[in-house]
Amino acid sequence: MMTKARAFLSFSIFGLFFCFYLLTTQQKGISQVTGKLKGWELKGNEILLELCGENKEFPHGIYALDPFAPNPKLRLLVKGGRRPVWSPKRRFVAYLRNDSLWIIDRKGNFAWMWNSFLSNLGFHDPPVVWTWKEGFLVVWRISSWGGTVLYQSDEAPKEGEEWHPFAPLVVMPLKRRLPEKPLPNKGSIRWDDLLCFNNPTASPDGKYVAAEVYPSGPEDLRRAESKILVYERCPPEEMELWWQWQGQTFKGKGRRLTNLGEGVTELRPLWSPTGEWIAFTVVHWKDGYVAPAVIRPDGSDYTELLSKHAPSASISLGSKWEPVVPLDKDNPERLPAYNLPQWGQPHVYPVEWSEDGRFLLLNMGKRYQHIQCARWDGKIWWVMGVAGRMGTGFAGLKFVAWGPGSFLAIVPDITPEIWITEARTDEKWRWRTITMPEGVWIEWMDW
Secondary structure, eight states: OOOHHHHHHHHTOTTOHHHHHHHHHHHHHEEOOOOBOTTOOOOSOOEEEEEEESOTTSOSEEEEEOTTSSSOOEEEEEETOEEEEEOTTSSEEEEEETTEEEEEETTSBEEEEESSOOOOOOTTOOSSEEOTTEEEEEEEEETTTEEEEEEEEEEOOOTTOOOOOOOOEEEOBBSSOOOSSOOTTSSOOOGGGBEEEEEEEEOTTSSEEEEEEEEOOGGGTTGGGOEEEEEEEOOGGGOOTTBOSTTOOEEEEEEESOOOOSSEEEEEEEEOTTSSOEEEEEEETTTTEEEEEEEOTTSOSOEEOOOTTTTOTTOOOOSSOEEOOOOOTTOTTSOOOSSOSOTTOSBEEEEEEOTTSSEEEEEESSTTSEEEEEEEOSSOEEEEESSSOOOTTOOOEEEEEEOSTTEEEEEESSSSEEEEEEOOSSSOOOOEEEEOOTTEEEEEEEO
8 A cells, every 4th residue: 555655756756747647537537348349259360450441341440360261251340440459368359449448358248448548659569568467558658758658457357257447557667765754845756766667578477577777858868778677576565665656566676687788778678478588679889780689587598699691781581590690700600791890780679479489580670671580499599581581672561470379470561461371490481371352451460
């Protein structure tokens, strides 16, 4: 239960009055809804699509597509719905409609909704971030001081139980420990005390959370100082005053994930479904390159997933597994680049784990321009290209998403199609194509 000292500190945060007003307003809009959507019944293996276009038979909305059916057909689920995303166990679907956030179970029963959903989502941003225990959170981009996270639920209700309404919970770490009983006008939080908490990812057991943490500043201008910290969850009565607002349940000020020093930026952590690895993006400012990295949750076995071709940013990998090669000029296995040294090459970063945790999707260069896949064989990491070698004239891809197990779906940017394959440890990936009806375009995909 929040003490008077904590409540006083919460309200004394300079510059966050608007944030508090916004959150209390949102809380009034949270409600549990009842009823069932007609025709929603899903098996759990469907690809969810947001479609639009000029074909009147397919109005703008959310559609389901079973890619394993002999003759896959589009099925309209929610007219006017946007950005559907499956929960990890495919028990729920979150989506946007009429500026509200909705959560529906697989049988079409309304589970939860939030009125007046406000978030400046980017092109590839989902409406919610699911945890592996099927709780969820919302990432906010508050332009006045940076990013933060709004926790909504640690885990989903069990089968047959109701999803009860709950209050918003803002995650806002602080640089210094606060006194239990501050004097009036003393000990209150300064602007420089605030930290941004961005792009969180939860461990599969729900006991830990890793996130980007960096000093606050307008428009996320200090995100270049981001380091990935790991926090342990704890009961509210064990919370220390390193955290602010409505009794967030984290223990202490967090632990730095790596020992890379202060000269790097660490972004977008992704906890693997097995809990064995955390993938993230590391920016080496001095050496001038961006790399996908994996590390154990305890900080051991740090590895950058770069191929010998990585210094040549205009060349993607072919469809053959290659061992990871450290970015070392003296390494005889590394191919010489055409124009090294050049700042900004290589530029590769992780995108998403496969649902079974066996594969990690990587991206090289522009968003979904050259897709790669990484895998761990128990001893070393390997990487390969996806969909073959792509030349510089290729238009790139629009969306990618993992399906059940290690199935992968890709939407090319040039034609309204879906390419589907199953990731394998050999090179015999078999692709099949599902073409959209004429005049229909894919605006969003999740599997």
